[in-house]
Amino acid sequence: MNVHLKVWRQAGPAAPGGLVDYTATGVSADMSFLEMLDSVNETLIARGEDPIAFASDCREGICGTFGVMVDGRPHGPDPCTTVCQLHMRRYNDGDTIVIEPWQARAFPLIKDLVVDRTAFDTIIQAGGYTSVNTGGAQDANAILIPKTVADEAMDSAQCIGCGACVAGCKNASAALFTSAKITHLSLLPQGQMEAPTRVVAMIEAMDTSGFGGCSNEGECEAVCPKGISLKNIATMNREYRKALFANR
Amino acid sequence: MTLDPKIPSGPLSDKWDRHRFDSKLVSPANRRKHTVIIVGTGLAGASAAASLGELGYNVLSFCIHDSPRRAHSIAAQGGINAAKNYQNDGDSIYRLFYDTIKGGDYRSREANVYRLAQTSVNIIDQCVAQGVPFAREYGGQLDNRSFGGAQVSRTFYARGQTGQQLLLGAYQSMMRQVAKGSVTMFAQREMLDVVLIDGKARGIICRNLVTGQLERYVADAVCLATGGYGTAYYLSTNAINSNVTAAWRAHKRGAYFANPCFTQIHPTCIPVSGDDQSKLTLMSESLRNDGRVWVPKNAGDKRPASEIPEAERDYYLERKYPSFGNLVPRDVASRNSKAVCDEGRGVGDSGLAVFLDFQNAIDRLGHATVAGRYGNLFDMYKKITDEDPYTVPMRIYPAIHYTMGGLWVDYNLMSTVPGLHVLGEANFSDHGANRLGASALMQGLADGYFVIPYTLAHYIASTPVEKATTDHAAFAESEDNVQSRIDRLLSVKGSKTPRALHRELGHLLWDEVGMSRTEAGLKRALARIPELREEFWQNVSVPGDANNLNKNLEYAGRVADYLEFGELLALDALHRTESCGGHFREESQTPDGEAKRDDDHFAYAAAWEFQGVGKTHELHKEQFVFENVKPTQRSYK
């Protein structure tokens, strides 16, 4: 089948950008979305033209590298599916697909569909860890954690840091990303010690990175390829409230 | 040059303790005066950066991704081994050591492997302290599963995302050091050369992938944790950006490359569907715990699985290996898949697949239990193939997954270039000719958390280095060298894409240096690769400039390196006329078709010294001495 693409092209952060039309020909249903883009690029490269810049890595939905708006939705039409796991059988011959990069002040554009998500690292640096040095850890089974708690922590911990929550939020808020890490660590005994300082520091880092605030609409949850729930944000808010009292 | 593995003396179980005591230390006050470069931020690189940063060294960390958290370790699914014996099923450090040596088909160093088994227990403690949400029992204790043919349950896991959770743990520890200022992060940098001053590794040349600028970094020592070279085969389960470039450039600067022919083919991948496929997806090996592998008894039987009666199915792994059944090691499972497909009994459109059937498990355990164990894998499978594994058996086929070979290192993880240390999959050290499931994560973290902090300190404390800056002539020479290669790539202006050439190389390597290898095939590969390389440099198309983000330029550089490296891969496979582990030479097999080792002639690591592109490498041998285990023919029958 053939699909028509409207792809955001922008040579650099300061350069003007706009949608450019391409047609992907001979697309098979088994191709992934990225393989379809590869095929467009192959044609461009063979002709000596600058290919569409996009970054991808594992292509199995875990590294979080590739993320774009597909027809105005982060990661495209399927729930709980990264766009690298989206397959072309989802589309019909002659369909038009609009592809745009994440747009957020905290994610400055580098080129075409590639944006800089260093701000997420900055948020983790502010407190997304437990302060334990290598060596000296007690026996792993000395810390008992109920299965339900471990499972819940894992639900939050499986965030892949792709940035879809930011991209899909009208405020470009990083609340879901930030809260997922805060929740993961605050659920576990290992993370309790630093819970009050962590939540405050990470929220401040989120704010100073240029993300907006949360309007509680929950678009982030709906577009998250890992199904990270909005309850993480409620937990973050709760932890923050607790921290305000704990600090006094 | 003779290869000195620097194995400490004394009994096996005391070697590491003794070595740590004998190693020199760097005093806490002096550590910040020493700069260490760590290239790569996967499990090995991130854990090393975090640990060295905690100790107080000035660490410079580099990765090609936009964030260190994206390194390919993140994709590891199944789990991580540790000799904790929490299940009281007879595990011990010695058993993990023994299983790893045996699983590696006796082509690894006893001392290294024993150390790996020893440190495995600390890894789990460390990760739990970091908050890694490992699976738990209802009583709150850690859950374990048996994995990849092990007869004990020693694998710790976090759903099907163990690599992700371990990597994020290491990444977070590293981010903590970044905040403290002891680790400086350089993301979006590709290492393109190692700089040697006075014969010692003292720095690197990087390309800033965003601005295109070449950058120089100087240090007292360099650690490479840049992963394996599986992507040389084009289609593999490795990530798109995984590549051999850093290791290869280090090799060209004098680091010997050991056992490149030891590549691991993972038996449970989703089969290839078409020519446009860019990568293969692994289905965790844990699936073989409950899934049963079968093909039709009769060749050419193209009926759907549901229409093939029980009597006409061949559960060939259970039939041939009654004691291990579906859980035979990866190399054995992979070769058997190939064998039945070669007999024309493969399933699916391509005939290059076998069934992995869960009907039995669903009947026995119930849908919910199966979904709990493998739900995310089943979902992933369905997304890719549009088939539901709950009702239709999965189709699987082997694919390149991991590479045991790598840069040669001694017991201290130092390569043949003084100061150049190699960690994780990038080195050759611990897995011999075949890696056991759930051992890669263990090795990466062992190297980074628990080995390099000691051995690097010893190197720094015992090796005086001259004061140097990036103005040193060696940096200029190195940068010119890198620049001219980039210029050359841009100047060809041909009509073939790097991908097309890479695909061609990959197919060639898969056919001739893949699951089973012959002298004739390897010679064909050795003849063809230089032609492909020639074609590349005559006809590759790399549009755009070097002064901004140019993914295709990055890729072209990597393909150019595969085209040099592929030749060494084939050469190593040709020279090793025995079969062992992942390296199967058709000329060397037992009467019933199993791999036949030749311990008299090949119980060594083949460490190759670079002599120039297109010139034959020089072979150096590190003889393996087995003082504790007696090499036997592996049998999983």
Place this chain on the structure above:
Amino acid sequence: MTSLKALSTSVGSKFLVALTGLSLVGFLIAHLIGNLLLLAGPDTFNAYGHALISNPLVIPAEFGLLGLLLLHIYKALRHVLLGRRARPHRYTMRQWAGGPSRKSWSSTTMAVSGVILLIFLVTHIATFKFGPYYPSADEGVRDLSRLVQEVFSSPGYVVFYVVAMGIIGMHLRHGISSAFQSLGLMTPGWTSAVLSVGLGLAVILAGGFALIPVWVYLFL
């Protein structure tokens, strides 16, 4: 960290939006109960009105309400502006996500509905609090009931009020449950209950307030 600083972060600001918002909802509930006394007859309503303004606490309470309102507006507008600034370039194409998302016309128009409500509020206070003073039969008691009847005898005014109450309903439909989420009170077990109560309360308040002009127009 000082509490003041803590309340100026994005999360802290939303605490204030939520707390002030919920307080104003509390006021609305009381206000509605009071207004419904109109249905009990002019004398009851006038007596209630009189009792209310003769309370010495009414002035501080009014300033308190004004303070809550201004803080609510300030923090909410700042939140909106921060959100705008966080996305300098808009997408060419945009779709709502659907699925578990709570995005609705109500949630997307909070700023607009808020501004309309502010305009309404000014008119509302000008019309009633600062409207014509009709003395009632009782000495010193204002005949608010007459004022209400006069105002709502105009169909245009009735329609304006009903529409305004619809907008209040929209604002509260998202606002109430959102406040609980902002304050971290939306625990998993209570999520659907809070969402339903928020919706129910929005409908009751908007419906109750809209009932008064309609009822006055039709029956008084």
